[in-house]
Amino acid sequence: MRKPKITKAMIDAYDEYTHLTLDRRRFMETLTRLTGSGAAAAAIAPLLAADPARAAIVAATDERIKGEDIAYPGADGEMKGYLVRPAGQDGKLPAVMVIHENRGLNEHIRDVARRLALEGFMVLAPDFLTPSGGTPADEEKARQMISALDPAKTTANSVATVTYLRGRPDGRGKVGAVGFCWGGGLTNRTAVNAPDLAAGVAYYGMQPDATDVAKIHAALLLHYAGLDERTNAGIPAFQEALEKNGKDFQIYIYEGANHAFNNDTSAARYDKKAAELAWGRTVAFLNKHLS
Template identity: 70%
Template sequence: MTRPQITQAMIDAYDEYTHLTLDRRGFMEKLSKLAGSGAAAAVIAPMLAANSAQAAIVAEDDARVKAEDVTYAGGEGEMKGYLVTPADATGKLGAVIVIHENRGLNAHIRDVARRMALEGFVALAPDFLSPLGGTPADEEKAREMFQQLDAAKTAANGVATIAFLKGLDASNGKVGAVGFCWGGGTVNALAVASPDLAAGVAYYGRQANTDDVPKIEAALLLHYAGQDERINAGIEAYRKALEEDGKEFTIHIYDGAQHAFNNDTSEARYNKEAADLAWERSVAFFKEKLG
């Protein structure tokens, strides 16, 4: 079968569905019109979405890492997370919080945490849906649960996560955070909420309120997709506020890349060239700031 052509309008419709107001039925109706038929839309929809069956880059049982599910004190109540350390670690390491997209703590984000551990960090992927019982197996249900989260309580759970990592025996006390999509926005929010965050890397995430920029102490590395009109609308105001307040930050825009370009489980939106370059930059940034 010939690979169907995926247009920018289809990708935009998926973004509207996953982040804005379009429901599943409305998305499929819109996609059917764009694709020319319901049958074509049924083929294209899984290519736009993340594929949970996609093989991990670093396998769960990779002997190079030690991984475990953990619980720790959140801002209110208990937080769940996935903690990974290099198996051959000697001495104390910088720690990195790996913050999920608006699908919760799934197999892909656990994989990203293992990748970060292999770069020489203590990596913790928190489940920010913990206050609602944790990430469900149904990703559609998970997406709906994000609308129930309280922003202030989420920030408090992020602050508690920093405190947990600072106190680990394996940690050198320096904590950074990397987040994707919803997680990218959460990194910006965490930079505002906590002066203890040393470094933040936000992938195509919503910017912090410009009025809150003076509260930011962390160095920031901000990755954006060239084809991401919704998120990119806030770049210039954020850049201006960061510059005027003398903050340490770097912005990279990856021409031609789509929102979620780092997610290798999404066939239509993953961009290996952009993902590899952004990852290389992110790891170098963390090694500089958390070493």
């Protein structure tokens, strides 16, 4: 059987399923209609999803980094996360929180944390499902657990993570945040609620309420995918509020790219050119604001 071409309609259906409905049966019915058969839909679905086998760009055993799972104080109880820093650097480092997608703290996000550590940062990737027992191996279950989280409590745990990193003796006292998708939205909410956050980088993240923008102190770098109509609908109001309140921000829209273009474990949505350009801008931005 010849594999059908992956279309924007198929990607949009997957985006609706993973971010709005969480209804896999309805998604597969839509995909079957779009591809023409159940067999074709079954072949396409894994290409739209993330493949954990593609996760490791920087291995956990890479001698250039040192990583460990840690526990630290959250807003109301213990939080857990993955802390990684460059090996052989005993001096104080700028700190960055990496906020996962709605799949939880999985191997891809751990890998992203290691990539950022190789750029010279101390990186903490929290597991925001800690209060619910931690990120499960089942991606479907993780999404359901993420959707059940209390946004205010989750934001409070993110702010507590900034406080923790800012107080670490091996840090320089400046903290940045980088978030993807669900984590991009949480990065924006953290910027609203954490006056000590120095820099925030949101990849295709939902925007905060425009009335809250005045509370932001962090410099912001906002990456959006050109084809991501759902997320991009909030750009104009956010940009207007940032400009009106004199905030330090940059917005980049990567034309032709889909939502989650940075996630290289998703064959259908990963855009190498956009991802590499956004990553270079991210590292330069963090170096500038956390030095």
